[in-house]
Each structure stands twice: as C-alpha cells, then as structure tokens.
Amino acid sequence: DSGVTQTPKHLITATGQRVTLRCSPRSGDLSVYWYQQSLDQGLQFLIQYYNGEERAKGNILERFSAQQFPDLHSELNLSSLELGDSALYFCASSVTDKETQYFGPGTRLLVL
Amino acid sequence: GNSVTQMEGPVTLSEEAFLTINCTYTATGYPSLFWYVQYPGEGLQLLLKATKADDKGSNKGFEATYRKETTSFHLEKGSVQVSDSAVYFCALSDRGNYGQNFVFGPGTRLSVLP
Numbered sequence: 001d002s003g004v005t006q007t008p009k010h011l012i013t014a015t016g017q018r019v020t021l022r023c024s025p026r027s028g029d030l031s032v033y034w035y036q037q038s039l040d041q042g043l044q045f046l047i048q049y050y051n052g053e054e055r056a057k058g059n060i061l062e063r064f065s066a067q068q069f070p071d072l073h074s075e076l077n078l079s080s081l082e083l084g085d086s087a088l089y090f091c092a093s094s095v096t097d098k099e100t101q102y103f104g105p106g107t108r109l110l111v112l
Numbered sequence: 113g114n115s116v117t118q119m120e121g122p123v124t125l126s127e128e129a130f131l132t133i134n135c136t137y138t139a140t141g142y143p144s145l146f147w148y149v150q151y152p153g154e155g156l157q158l159l160l161k162a163t164k165a166d167d168k169g170s171n172k173g174f175e176a177t178y179r180k181e182t183t184s185f186h187l188e189k190g191s192v193q194v195s196d197s198a199v200y201f202c203a204l205s206d207r208g209n210y211g212q213n214f215v216f217g218p219g220t221r222l223s224v225l226p
Contacts, residue, residue, distance in 0.1 A: 103156040105154060
C-alpha cells in the first residue's frame with residue numbers, strides 16, 4: 001500500500017459525459033501527478049500540481065482539467081468523453097517535485 | 113523532447129535465469145532515472161532510481177547503473193523468481209522549461225516460468 005488513495009476504482013459512463021476522479025496523496029506529500037495508461041499509448045504523464053499550483057503539463061487534452069485543493073487532494077475532470085478516453089488513470093504523489101513518486105491503485109474508466 | 117526507449121517484450125525466462133531489460137533515454141538536461149514495476153492489477157511501484165551519472169540503484173536483487181556516455185539505464189537481476197513476473201517501466205525526470213518533465217518508457221512485460 002503506497003498511501004495514495006484513488007476513488008472510484010471503476011467507472012463506467014457514456015460518450016459525451018463528464019466524470020471526476022479523485023486522489024488523496026500520501027500524508028506530507030505536496031506534489032500530485034496524474035497519468036493515463038492505455039494499451040495503445042502506454043503510460044502518459046498528464047499534469048502535476050505542487051502545493052495547490054499547476055507545476056508541469058504533459059499530454060493533457062483540453063477536455064481534461066485538474067486542480068489541487070488546500071487539503072492537497074486532487075481531482076481530475078474529464079469532459080465530453082470519447083471511447084478513446086477509456087483507460088487506467090493513475091495518481092501519484094511525492095514530497096516535492098524532485099522526489100520519488102508513489103502511485104495509487106488507479107481508476108479504471110470505461111467509456112461506452 | 114525527452115524520451116525513453118525500452119526493449120520490446122514480452123520477455124519470458126525460466127526461474128533462476130539472468131535478466132536484462134535495456135533502457136536508453138534522450139534528455140536535454142541531466143535527468144534522474146527510475147525503474148518502476150507494475151504487478152497485475154496494481155499501480156506502479158518504484159523499484160530503484162539513480163540521480164546522477166555512474167550512480168547504481170539497487171533493490172530486491174535488481175540493479176541498474178546510470179551510464180551518461182551511453183545514455184542507458186539497463187535493469188539486471190542475477191536470478192529471477194516467478195514472483196518477479198510483472199511489467200517494468202523505465203522512466204526519467206528532468207527539469208524542463210515548465211517544471212519537471214516525466215517520461216515513461218512503454219514498459220516491458222516479464223514472465224518467469226517455474
């Protein structure tokens with residue numbers, strides 16, 4: 001158990017819908033990262049937050065957004081969902097943005 | 113931009129065989145290098161890391177040495193076990209123009225047969 005929690009574990013929704021994925025980092029970690037893992041694209045870095053502020057951006061679509069709240073938990077919002085958004089979404093956290101990342105168990109999203 | 117290349121899998125070995133999974137990288141700066149492991153149905157776990165050239169990361173019998181001259185970070189283990197069956201990801205972390213950049217390789221699936 002890494003100490004990073006993600007909810008929900010599974011999510012099934014329809015195209016065009018909007019969903020919110022939630023991540024709670026390890027106690028004391030200030031940095032949160034979001035990744036998408038799909039069969040054809042592998043593990044893709046989406047976005048990083050550090051102490052409430054956006055710190056780095058990867059291959060995140062404009063339909064996706066994220067934020068980190070004062071209590072340091074983070075949410076990833078996915079809107080106008082497409083079939084291709086079906087994937088595992090991982091959250092990771094670290095003490096600072098230079099330290100080892102610890103991954104949560106992931107949220108499996110299925111868009112039908 | 114930064115990139116990580118790993119050997120294609122799947123890799124299938126017999127128990128107690130020697131393991132090498134090749135990883136090479138391209139980076140503009142001086143990245144930190146990592147190996148992560150993903151067991152079935154789980155998230156990624158850090159296996160080992162190295163933060164500067166010639167550093168050797170090691171954990172659970174796995175080793176990897178940061179080779180700047182060959183831009184490589186190959187993963188090795190002298191004697192694999194069935195429990196090592198998993199997907200292994202090589203990754204780098206580098207400071208770019210906009211914060212840290214994190215790049216993962218495509219992953220190499222390892223199957224160890226008893």
